[in-house]
Amino acid sequence: MNSTAPPKLLMFVDDIYEDLELWYPKLRLIEAGAHVVVAGPKARQKYSGKHGYPCVSDAALEDIVAGEFSGLVIPGGFSPDKLRRDPVVKSLTRHFAHAGQLVAAICHGGWIPISAGVYRGVRVTGSPGIRDDLENAGAVFEDAPVVIDRHFVSSRKPDDLPDFCRGILEVLSAAGHRLS
Numbered sequence: 057m058n059s060t061a062p063p064k065l066l067m068f069v070d071d072i073y074e075d076l077e078l079w080y081p082k083l084r085l086i087e088a089g090a091h092v093v094v095a096g097p098k099a100r101q102k103y104s105g106k107h108g109y110p111c112v113s114d115a116a117l118e119d120i121v122a123g124e125f126s127g128l129v130i131p132g133g134f135s136p137d138k139l140r141r142d143p144v145v146k147s148l149t150r151h152f153a154h155a156g157q158l159v160a161a162i163c164h165g166g167w168i169p170i171s172a173g174v175y176r177g178v179r180v181t182g183s184p185g186i187r188d189d190l191e192n193a194g195a196v197f198e199d200a201p202v203v204i205d206r207h208f209v210s211s212r213k214p215d216d217l218p219d220f221c222r223g224i225l226e227v228l229s230a231a232g233h234r235l236s
Contacts, residue, residue: 062089063126063233065158068145068168069096069113074133075105076214077162081129084221088235090228092129095120097142106133117144122151126233127158127207129224130165132183137164140171150174153208158231160209160224162216166190169208179205181212207231 065085069078082092096103096113103111128149130136139145145168152159153174161169166182167189169175176194181203190197202211202219209227211220225235 061234062091063158063228063231063235064091064093064124065127065129066120066122066125066148066152067092067094067129067131068117068135068139069094069103069111069131070135070139071103072134072138073103073105073111073131074163074214075107075109076217077131077133077165078105078111079109080214080217081131081160081162081221081224085129085224088225090126090233090235093120093125103135117142117148120144120148122148122155125152125157126231127224127228128152128160129158130161130168132161132163132165132213134164136161136167140168146172156207158207158209158224158227160220160227162211162220163213166195166210170195175208178208179203180208180210182210183212 099116149172163183170193201216202223209223
């Protein structure tokens with residue numbers, strides 16, 4: 057992956073995703089010049105958010121080639137609880153974490169890195185509802201709008217989205233990606 061090129065980022069989607077936590081980062085990252093691909097269990101499938109806003113996936117999870125991407129952004133909602141059971145989702149998440157590429161999770165999105173086994177010793181935040189899960193996975197929990205630990209970015213809730221997106225852009229810029 058050429059780090060001087062605009063980043064190509066992967067996002068996960070399934071039913072009952074948190075609407076704002078998918079759409080705000082997706083649009084902000086596109087605005088900054090990133091190419092964003094939203095992958096779900098099926099390609100070109102319409103998924104409904106918690107508040108009813110639809111998202112049509114660009115690709116099927118099983119068709120994603122991790123090496124074509126610069127990082128991963130994981131929205132919250134209840135979809136991460138279902139997605140974290142998918143071996144492809146866990147494998148993709150491990151790829152980005154072990155490659156030192158962006159792994160960004162907000163709210164309940166932290167369930168996916170937990171299940172992928174990549175949060176041990178990582179400073180993170182997330183929804184108060186998954187604090188015990190984060191700590192039991194070996195993460196170091198901090199109650200803050202955004203926590204950046206190397207290539208890991210995490211936030212607690214939709215109100216933290218401006219800080220979350222600034223954190224994502226900071227990590228991508230530090231990796232040498234061109235952004236506007």
